Amino acid sequence: MAKIKAGVLGATGAVGQRFIEGLRGHPWFELTSLAASDRSAGKKYREAAKWRLESELPDEFADMTVVRVDPKEVDADIVFSALPSDEAKKVEAEFAAAGFVVASNTATNRMVPDVPLLIPECNPDHIELIKIQKERRGWEGYITTNPNCTTIMFALTLKPLMQFGIESVHVASMQAVSGAGYEGVPSMAILDNIIPYIAGEEEKVETEAQKILGRFDGERIVPADFTVSASCHRVPVMDGHTEAVWVRMKDDPTPAEVRQAFLDFNPGLDDLPTSPRKAIIVRDEPDRPQPRLDRNAGRGMSVSVGRIRPGIRYICMGHNTIRGAAGASILNAELLHKKGLL
Structure with a gap:
């Protein structure tokens, strides 16, 4: 062919x-x-x-x-x-x-x-x-x-949580410098530093997930009925966006139920060459995921999650120029x- x-x-x-x-x-x-x-x-x-x-x-x-x-x-x-x-x-x-x-x-x-x-x-x-x-x-x-590249990481993890009735999402991002391009952030600005502002980023993050997780009614996308509040930050990491996510849900699931929802998530895209074996990888170690250790999971196409706590609160992380671009x-x-x- x-x-x-x-x-x-x-x-x-x-x-x-x-x-x-x-x-x-x-x-x-x-x-x-x-x-x-x-x-x-x-x-x-x-x-x-x-x-x-x-x-x-x-x-x-x-x-x-x-x-x-x-x-x-x-x-x-x-x-x-x-x-x-x-x-x-x-x-x-x-x-x-x-x-x-x-x-x-x-x-x-x-x-x-x-x-x-x-x-x-x-x-x-x-x-x-x-x-x-x-x-x-x-x-x-x-x-x-x-x-x-920030939206895609947490939006992917929200998909299996839709069954619990998402009401609101808060996300704080720790974004790699590669997301700004090679000349995007001067080394003297980012070394030994965190920059708590990325122009236009929070506005994108706060609107895109509702369209992605919305419903197609035959003519248009009806946005998902939840709010997103974001705070975006540039950190001295080469590749891999890490995000702290808080999700309020109508059904108030336990951390164990959320973990199982992540584990059970199977989009059925195994026949697509770039699709990872697992779109969401659950890390149970108390200090994972980490960019240096987890950004290349699934050839850079998997999103790793961990630290799932009551609330519901968790960390997600993915490769911003591969999965995110x-x-x-x-x-x-x-x-x-x-x-x-x-």
């Missing part, structure tokens, strides 16, 4: 590099196009990008010529967008109108009513929005999105392929 041609928009940045890493040797997708800014276009990828991942730059992509972020230059059926939000607003619509499937990691279209905000383990039925989106806009292609978009694309939408 022929593979689906895939491109990466914003291929030289940190998330773009994670897309390249995640698509290398993929059984369904073939990476055929790397697109970046005009200053990078025309160069070999190894010349345009400074590779910053621990893995080696794959030889098969190092000598690919970078093209401009233009539908006329990108040779692909699906594009994975790692563009800055201000650029994505115009560009992603142009690609969708030109017939491309856009799997976006950017914030621009997440809360647009006819754009699905997907976590395949939580809301696969929301892909039904795609038909509505194409009809309303007259596009040949369409846009899908994945959540903010590139890996999430690739998993979304795999779901689209499984549903016959690619």
